[in-house]
Amino acid sequence: MAQVGAILILWKPENRDKLPFFMGIKRVRYRRPVYAGDVVEIEARVKRLRSRMGELEGFARVNGRIVVDGAMTFALGHAGTRTDG
Numbered sequence: 001m002a003q004v005g006a007i008l009i010l011w012k013p014e015n016r017d018k019l020p021f022f023m024g025i026k027r028v029r030y031r032r033p034v035y036a037g038d039v040v041e042i043e044a045r046v047k048r049l050r051s052r053m054g055e056l057e058g059f060a061r062v063n064g065r066i067v068v069d070g071a072m073t074f075a076l077g078h079a080g081t082r083t084d085g
Helices: 002-010
Strands: 018-030 039-048 053-062 065-078
Touching: 002 018, 002 039, 002 053, 002 065
Parallel strands: none
Antiparallel strands: 018 065, 039 053, 053 065
């Protein structure tokens, strides 16, 4: 869910040069087991997005039934160039 949320945040043109940093998880509930071969559908929604901080909620389904849901917080940082050497 965090990865899907990051894609959602980076989809906005003003965020394309930023990096989302995962900060925390809130209210995560694992409702059913997921087995090898299951097709997992993941959905995320931005609940709040300020200039540098945000919160998103998400859930995952298998065969239309929710298997996990919860909320995550993240910070947006600038993607810098790094040179080693």
